[in-house]
Amino acid sequence: MIIIDNLNLHYDKTAGYNTCKKTGKKETSTQVIFDLSLTINEGEKVAIIGPSGAGKSSLLHHIYQQLQTSAALCSQRQGLVDNLSIYHNIFMGALARHHWLFNLVNLIRPFKQDLHDIAALCQQLELDQPLAKKVDQLSGGQRQRVVLARALYQQQDTFIGDEPFSALDPLMKSRLLDTVLARHKSVIMVVHDRELAITAFDRVIALDKGRLVLDSQQQSIDQQQITALYQTNAVA
Amino acid sequence: MSQLQQVKSSHYSLCYWQIGYWQKITLSIWLIALVIIPFADIEIVSFDPFLELTRMVNGLVTPDFFATEYLLQAILQTVNFAIIGVCLGLVLGAPLALIYQNPIVSSCCAFLRAIHEIFWALLFLQVFGLSPITGILAIAIPFAATFARVFHDIINQSSDSPLESIDSRADIISRFTYGKIAQVMPQLMSYTRYRFECALRSSAVLGFIGMPTLGFYMETAFKQGNYSEGAALLIIFIALIGSIRYWCPPKLLGIYLVIACVTLVDIPNVDSNLLVRFISQDILPPALVNVATLAEIQWSSLTTWFSTILSEQAIPGAIATITLALLALAATHFITLSTHAVASKHLCPAPLTWLGRFILLIGRSVPEYILAFIFLMLLGPSMLPAVIALAIHNGCVIAYLAVKQSNTITPQQMQMTRLNQFNYHIMPTIYPNMMALMFYRFEIIVRETAVFGILGIMTLGFYIDSNFSEIRYSNALVLITCTALLNVVIDIISRRLLKFPQTSKTRC
Incomplete structure (x- = not known):
């Protein structure tokens, strides 16, 4: 599905979060990914772990840019439109499936079918809020589930998530993860919880300081190795 | 030390x-x-000056609300010009906001904006006479240029992050309305409301060059020394502006627009010869x-x-x-x-x-x-x-x-x-x-x-x-x-x- 060969990413300090450039070294940029090679096959469920600042988000956004037409992104920068309702924010996932005229009318008067689908989706994600409520009135965990719902409503084959459950409690986290895994053929997700990464995913990739340090496809997962990864970083 | x-x-x-x-x-x-x-x-x-001042203060404490003939008509026309002018300004200006980054568009808008409503009115007066078209265009043109610029700025300042999460295969209209316009709608609305207040003021002032708005009657009253009448008109005008949010909530704007179009004073036929002569000779x-x-x-x-x-x-x-x-x-x-x-x-x-x-x-x-x-x-x-x-x-x-x-x-x-x-x-x-x-x-x-x-x-x-x-x-x-x-x-x-x-x- 995606083959990455000797990837080097630079983070441009002057620009925003997502402007990683493959080449071209500017004075204002720092390198975040070093010579990274990686192959992800269709149907794989991959977890990316690593201490903060390891370059996980940069790698994930790079992967998303490669797969854009077939993947749904659930970014850490939520990108919710505060002024719109829960319904409309989730509907944004379906914009590509409809004609613009349909989308415009829907903005003024929601269509029954989508209203029904989105209500069912919200129920599955345990989001028991009125659909007409504006998202700026929601709590952090509720907002995160709206973002998740919007990504699911894109109904893509691949799900790319950047810590999509960080504000949720552990039980809900694993329930929602099951939903995400069940609804997508391939999943690539940055996960904070190491236990969850090892138990729920087929394959675990660990990054440290912009380098690939562990890939469970090639080596068996060693719990101690992962713990050490986090500890050395904490010491340094 | x-x-x-x-x-x-x-x-x-x-x-x-x-x-x-x-x-x-x-x-x-x-x-x-x-x-x-x-x-x-x-x-x-x-x-x-003190004699005049005493007379004015006298007028202010004894306002005469019934001295003006056609008072209701004057208020109605003041509001009509403002509403139709702002709506026309929106229709012309909002699309321009989308292409405002073009230097030609932005400099044209800067030029149109720099000409005051009264100068526009003086210009149109020569072509259309004292027709409502003069008043409406005089408000709509500079307002359209202002809307174009301010709306462009507001949209530019909004966050790009919703656009990132929208499927890139979605068409541009859907992405733009959901990701950008929906985000800044409250600012656009409140700015439009503010401009409506400005339009009411401009509309009243157009009376000073002869349009049938409140300013016309105000000028007459003050010039003739009828300070009681002038004060009453001034009070009505201030009350009209101070109470906009009560009588003109955004939801009713559409209805007001229809009423404004219906109750507008009759538009006399535009003499096309006059128009041609104005442009080609005058x-x-x-x-x-x-x-x-x-x-x-x-x-x-x-x-x-x-x-x-x-x-x-x-x-x-x-x-x-x-x-x-x-x-x-x-x-x-x-x-x-x-x-x-x-x-x-x-x-x-x-x-x-x-x-x-x-x-x-x-x-x-x-x-x-x-x-x-x-x-x-x-x-x-x-x-x-x-x-x-x-x-x-x-x-x-x-x-x-x-x-x-x-x-x-x-x-x-x-x-x-x-x-x-x-x-x-x-x-x-x-x-x-x-x-x-x-x-x-x-x-x-x-x-x-x-x-x-x-x-x-x-x-x-x-x-x-x-x-x-x-x-x-x-x-x-x-x-x-x-x-x-x-x-x-x-x-x-x-x-x-x-x-x-x-x-x-x-x-x-």
């Missing part, structure tokens, strides 16, 4: 005499004003009329004509305009500081702040043009009434916004008197924003100053108006262009000089 003290004191004195950025700006405003006062014509020419310089080919043009007479206008009318008018505007800037600064102090809850006790806010409401509701007209009746034709009018209106607008900001500041938990609190905490916090607002208003001050010429002050508008009444349309057109260019240049200079970000956050 003494050495140490010396070092300390010299160190402190160094710090003490540092003049901050805003202090420099404030000082220069006042220095410039002091330097140009001797050259400005600010004497009181009126024979007996507005051309004398040397170009009846010239068939390029070879026949008498270039020497054309240049003489142009340089005469420039040296005898445009340059003296521009100098007077700038002088008056700079004086008005200093006076506005004074009015802003004093009215803000009265209306701020941090300094004055509650009853006094209510009075202060009432003054601010009146000051910002009455257009500069009407204030200038009233002060002219009192003080006679010089720059003084214009300075006072500009200072009161703009000072109240800025103070109103400053009070809004200062009232959100929580006072420090420290034992301080109110005066100390105000001087050490409130003023330093809001002063930069206040000054920035004032420089944004400067563009508006220059625009209004030019128009005051119609009232008889020797600014650019005076020459434009006299050229119109002498049916020298070509001269008038040249002068209007000069006025617009002056506005654009001053706008660019003040932005460059003060390095203010080009945002419309503080538009007004």
Whole structure:
């Protein structure tokens, strides 16, 4: 599905979060990914772990840019439109499936079918809020589930998530993860919880300081190795 | 010991005499004003201002609401012009906002915006006569240009992150409406509401050049000395503006638009011959009329004509305009500081702040043009009434916004008197924003100053108006262009000089 060969990413300090450039070294940029090679096959469920600042988000956004037409992104920068309702924010996932005229009318008067689908989706994600409520009135965990719902409503084959459950409690986290895994053929997700990464995913990739340090496809997962990864970083 | 003290004191004195950025700006405003006062014509020419003042105050305490014939019709037409003008401005301006980054579009808009509504009206008056089209177009054109710019700024300032999460295969219209427009809708709405208030003021002022709005009856009443009637019209107008949010909620705008179109005074047929004649002959310089080919043009007479206008009318008018505007800037600064102090809850006790806010409401509701007209009746034709009018209106607008900001500041938990609190905490916090607002208003001050010429002050508008009444349309057109260019240049200079970000956050 995606083959990455000797990837080097630079983070441009002057620009925003997502402007990683493959080449071209500017004075204002720092390198975040070093010579990274990686192959992800269709149907794989991959977890990316690593201490903060390891370059996980940069790698994930790079992967998303490669797969854009077939993947749904659930970014850490939520990108919710505060002024719109829960319904409309989730509907944004379906914009590509409809004609613009349909989308415009829907903005003024929601269509029954989508209203029904989105209500069912919200129920599955345990989001028991009125659909007409504006998202700026929601709590952090509720907002995160709206973002998740919007990504699911894109109904893509691949799900790319950047810590999509960080504000949720552990039980809900694993329930929602099951939903995400069940609804997508391939999943690539940055996960904070190491236990969850090892138990729920087929394959675990660990990054440290912009380098690939562990890939469970090639080596068996060693719990101690992962713990050490986090500890050395904490010491340094 | 003494050495140490010396070092300390010299160190402190160094710090003490540092003049901050805003202090420099404030000082220069006042220095410039002091330097140009001797050259400005600010004497009181009126024979007996106090007699006139007593009569006006008498009129104000005994307003006569039933003196005006066709009062309801006047109110209706004032509102109609404003509503249709704003809606047409939106229809023309909103699409332009999407292509505003194009330098041609943005400079055209800057030019259209720089011509005051009254000048537009004077221009259209020659073609359409006293038809509603004149009033509506005079409001719609400059408003469209303003909407284009401000909407563009608002949309540009919105966050891009919703766009990132939208499927890139979605079409551009869907992505733009959901990701951008939906995000900034409240700002667009509130700006439109604010512009509607401006449109009401402009609509009323159009009465002074003959449109059938409130201003027409106000001018007549004041000129004839019927101060009771004039005061009543003024009170109605202030009440109309002060209560917009009650009688014109956004939801009813559509209904109002339909009512406005139905109740508009009849539109007389446009004489197409007149239109053609105006464009093909009237507005051309004398040397170009009846010239068939390029070879026949008498270039020497054309240049003489142009340089005469420039040296005898445009340059003296521009100098007077700038002088008056700079004086008005200093006076506005004074009015802003004093009215803000009265209306701020941090300094004055509650009853006094209510009075202060009432003054601010009146000051910002009455257009500069009407204030200038009233002060002219009192003080006679010089720059003084214009300075006072500009200072009161703009000072109240800025103070109103400053009070809004200062009232959100929580006072420090420290034992301080109110005066100390105000001087050490409130003023330093809001002063930069206040000054920035004032420089944004400067563009508006220059625009209004030019128009005051119609009232008889020797600014650019005076020459434009006299050229119109002498049916020298070509001269008038040249002068209007000069006025617009002056506005654009001053706008660019003040932005460059003060390095203010080009945002419309503080538009007004």
